[in-house]
Every structure is written in C-alpha cells, then in structure tokens.
Amino acid sequence: MTQISVRNVWKEYGEQVVLEQINLEIAPRSFVALVGPSGCGKTTFLRMLLSQETPTKGEILIDGIPISPEPGPDRGVVFQRYSVFPHLTVLGNVLLGAELKGGGVLGRLFGTARRQAKEEAVKLLDAVGLSHALEKYPAQLSGGMQQRLALAQALIAKPKVLLLDEPFGALDPGIRGDVHKLMRQLWHEHPMSVVMVTHDLSEAFHLATRVIAFDRRRNLPEERLRYGASITNDIEVWPRRVAGNPDFGKEPTLPRRDDPAQADGHPDRDDPADAA
Numbered sequence: 001m002t003q004i005s006v007r008n009v010w011k012e013y014g015e016q017v018v019l020e021q022i023n024l025e026i027a028p029r030s031f032v033a034l035v036g037p038s039g040c041g042k043t044t045f046l047r048m049l050l051s052q053e054t055p056t057k058g059e060i061l062i063d064g065i066p067i068s069p070e071p072g073p074d075r076g077v078v079f080q081r082y083s084v085f086p087h088l089t090v091l092g093n094v095l096l097g098a099e100l101k102g103g104g105v106l107g108r109l110f111g112t113a114r115r116q117a118k119e120e121a122v123k124l125l126d127a128v129g130l131s132h133a134l135e136k137y138p139a140q141l142s143g144g145m146q147q148r149l150a151l152a153q154a155l156i157a158k159p160k161v162l163l164l165d166e167p168f169g170a171l172d173p174g175i176r177g178d179v180h181k182l183m184r185q186l187w188h189e190h191p192m193s194v195v196m197v198t199h200d201l202s203e204a205f206h207l208a209t210r211v212i213a214f215d216r217r218r219n220l221p222e223e224r225l226r227y228g229a230s231i232t233n234d235i236e237v238w239p240r241r242v243a244g245n246p247d248f249g250k251e252p253t254l255p256r257r258d259d260p261a262q263a264d265g266h267p268d269r270d271d272p273a274d275a276a
C-alpha cells in the first residue's frame with residue numbers, strides 16, 4: 001500500500017539540474033529519513049512534497065491524488081528554526097495552527113469551534129510537555145521547547161504527512177535525545193507518516209523506518225550543472241519499527257532537560273535507544 005507516490009520527478013533551476021528521476025513509493029505510517037551530502041537537493045525535495053516548489057517534470061501524489069499546488073493542511077512542516085510566530089504565545093501559536101487548517105472567515109475560529117480547538121491545543125501542549133508555558137512567548141523558551149511547540153503547532157492540523165527539515169539539528173545533544181523520544185512517541189500516537197531531512201545518520205537510523213540517501217552519480221565539476229542527484233540507497237531499518245505500538249509510552253516519563261522549570265540533569269534511562 002502506498003501513501004506518497006513520487007513518479008519520475010525532476011527539479012531544475014535554470015541550467016542547473018538539482019534532482020533527476022526520483023521515483024519513490026512511501027507506505028502509510030512510514031517514518032522516512034532523507035540523508036545525503038550538502039547541496040544534493042534534500043530540502044528541495046521536501047519543499048516539493050510541501051508544494052512550496054513545483055517539479056520541473058513528474059508528479060507527486062498523496063493517497064493516489066496529485067498534491068494540491070498550494071501547501072495544505074494534509075501536510076504539516078517543522079523547520080530547523082523559525083517555524084513558530086514570535087509575536088504569539090505558546091497557546092496562540094497552536095491555535096493559529098488550528099485556524100490555518102480552515103475555519104470561518106480568514107481562518108478565524110469562533111464559539112464552539114474555538115473552544116474545541118483550544119481544548120485540543122491544551123491537550124497537545126500537555127503531550128509535548130509545555131502545559132505550564134501556555135502564556136509564554138517563543139523567545140522565552142529554550143530551543144528544544146520551541147521545537148516541541150513547532151511540533152504541536154503542526155500536529156493540531158492533523159496532517160497526513162509531517163515534513164521535518166533538520167528539526168533537531170540546532171539542539172544540544174542531550175536535549176536532542178529528549179526530543180527524539182518525544183518525536184517517536186508522536187509518530188506512534190498520531191496517524192501520520194513522517195518525512196525528515198537530516199544530516200545526522202545516527203539520528204536517521206535512530207528514528208526512521210526507512211533511510212533514503214540522495215547523491216549525485218556524476219559529480220565531476222563539468223557535470224555538476226547537467227546532472228542532478230538521485231536516490232542512491234534505500235534502506236529498510238532493522239529491526240522493523242511499526243507505528244502505533246501500543247506498548248510505546250508506557251515507560252515512566254522523566255523530566256525534560258531542555259525545560260529550565262523541570263530539568264533535574266538526569267539522563268534518560270528509560271529508553272535504551274536514547275542511551276545510544
């Protein structure tokens with residue numbers, strides 16, 4: 001079964017071929033990590049999945065339907081930085097995520113719909129460990145807390161596909177372990193697929209069900225404009241990870257180190273994968 005189909009996709013900017021002949025079938029509830037050298041087109045590929053860029057050739061389908069030419073609520077996104085709005089509170093940011101999904105005039109929600117969205121936002125913020133920071137502004141949060149907020153903001157729209165562009169790349173290693181754990185939990189609990197760009201191979205294998213490498217098969221200086229990157233490796237991670245594992249999340253929750261209000265400095269000991 002396929003959720004995302006990428007069919008013979010090429011991307012060129014003027015004379016430069018960035019990606020060529022990309023063919024990919026992604027099953028529902030996958031967690032795909034995209035890796036590859038700098039400049040090989042990983043972000044460009046993600047931006048095409050988001051409809052921020054259009055393929056020069058080929059097509060991309062979700063659930064058998066060509067993706068809409070505009071970014072839609074079926075696809076959420078979190079970037080390395082600046083995914084949240086600095087002038088809105090934590091709660092305001094997540095509510096905006098609900099409003100952007102589309103309710104009423106100019107996306108504003110009113111009455112019962114707003115009350116429900118607020119309840120949902122509070123629940124989601126609790127799930128990502130920010131329930132005590134609802135009225136704070138992003139500048140008052142640590143980097144890890146901001147990324148957890150960005151995840152909550154993306155998830156409130158219930159995307160079918162969550163796109164992540166180096167979401168944890170700017171975090172300190174210890175905090176990154178905490179956020180990895182949260183990310184796995186969110187993937188298990190929310191009925192979505194995840195496509196994540198990362199520079200970090202160990203992060204890719206730590207989180208994903210499948211690791212896909214992009215690279216240029218022809219990379220002589222005189223070939224760099226005319227030949228783009230394509231898929232050079234496609235690895236199913238073993239042991240197989242299956243989304244929705246009912247046992248996941250039953251382990252005790254430890255304080256999060258990126259949150260000054262909760263930190264106690266102890267490393268995560270409840271998840272052997274995080275010790276790696």
Ligand SMILES: Nc1ncnc2c1ncn2[C@@H]1O[C@H](COP(=O)(O)OP(=O)(O)OP(=O)(O)O)[C@@H](O)[C@H]1O
Pocket residue numbers: 013018036037038039040041042043044045
């Ligand atoms: N809007 C654009 N106009 C022209 N060229 C672009 C544009 N966006 C990206 N490129 C070019 O496409 C190539 C791939 O860029 P991209 O950012 O997708 O690579 P990447 O693999 O994500 O790199 P990194 O790992 O360093 O983030 C680069 O040569 C870049 O200069």
